[in-house]
Amino acid sequence: MKERSSDIISRDISRSILRGELAIQESLQSERDLAAHYKVGRPTIREALQRLERDGWITSRKGMPAIVNDYWKQGNLMTIVTILQHEEEIPDAFIIHMLELRVAITPAYFRDALENNRLKVISLFAPFKDVADTAELYAEFDWHIQHGVAMLSPNPIYLLILNSFKDVYIRMAEKYFNDSTHRAASRDYYDHLLKRVLDGDIQQAEQAVRDMMETSIELWKQKMNGGRKK
The missing domain is CATH 1.20.120.530 (GntR ligand-binding domain-like)
Structure with missing residues (x-):
C-alpha cells in the first residue's frame, strides 16, 4: 500500500525535530510555505500537522504557525513510539x-x-x-x-x-x-x-x-x- 503524503510529511517534520533542526518552541513554517516546500496542497499539510499535534510533536495556534513542543514533557505514548521507530x-x-x-x-x-x-x-x-x-x-x-x-x-x-x-x-x-x-x-x-x-x-x-x-x-x-x- 502506497504511503500517504501526509504521513511522509509528518515523519519528515518529526525527524527534523529529533535532529534538532527544528528547536523546541520554534515556529514551523506557515501552511502555505509548507505546502510549497513539499509540493502538495494545503489540506495535505493540514492533515500532517494534525497528526503531529495528536502525537505530541507540535501545538497549533489559531491564525499562527504551529510551535514545536518539548516532546519529552508534552508528548504522549505515540511520541515515544515514533522516536523509537526512527532509531x-x-x-x-x-x-x-x-x-x-x-x-x-x-x-x-x-x-x-x-x-x-x-x-x-x-x-x-x-x-x-x-x-x-x-x-x-x-x-x-x-x-x-x-x-x-x-x-x-x-x-x-x-x-x-x-x-x-x-x-x-x-x-x-x-x-x-x-x-x-x-x-x-x-x-x-x-x-x-x-x-x-x-x-x-x-x-x-x-x-x-x-x-x-x-x-x-x-x-x-x-x-x-x-x-x-x-
Whole structure:
C-alpha cells in the first residue's frame, strides 16, 4: 500500500525535530510555505500537522504557525513510539527507562490477573519448557507472557499500554536477551514465579515479578558499565 503524503510529511517534520533542526518552541513554517516546500496542497499539510499535534510533536495556534513542543514533557505514548521507530537500534539508556516503566506496572497487572484468572495465567507458561536458548525466542516468550497476563487483568489500560509498544518491546527484549546471563536469569525467574503461582501465593508471586523487574535494570546497567557493578 502506497504511503500517504501526509504521513511522509509528518515523519519528515518529526525527524527534523529529533535532529534538532527544528528547536523546541520554534515556529514551523506557515501552511502555505509548507505546502510549497513539499509540493502538495494545503489540506495535505493540514492533515500532517494534525497528526503531529495528536502525537505530541507540535501545538497549533489559531491564525499562527504551529510551535514545536518539548516532546519529552508534552508528548504522549505515540511520541515515544515514533522516536523509537526512527532509531535503527534502541539506545541503551532508553531500555533503562522502559525497564523502569515495567517495574511500575508489571507487578500490578500480574496481581490483578492472578486474583481473577489464576488458572489461565498458569496455562500461559505451557510453552516455557520448549523455549530454545536464543534471544529471539526468549523475546517472543517474554512478550507472550506479558501480553497474555495483561489481557487477563480486568483493567484494560495495561493492555493498551503494552500494545502501543509491541514492536518496540520485542526489539528491546531481543537486545536484552542477546546476553546469555540475562536469559539464564529470566529462566530462573520464570521457574520461581511459576512455583509461586502454582502454590496460589499471589503476594509472593507479585513480589517475584517486582524483584525480577528490578534485577533486569541492574543487569542492564552492569552491561552498560562494561559488566561492572556500580
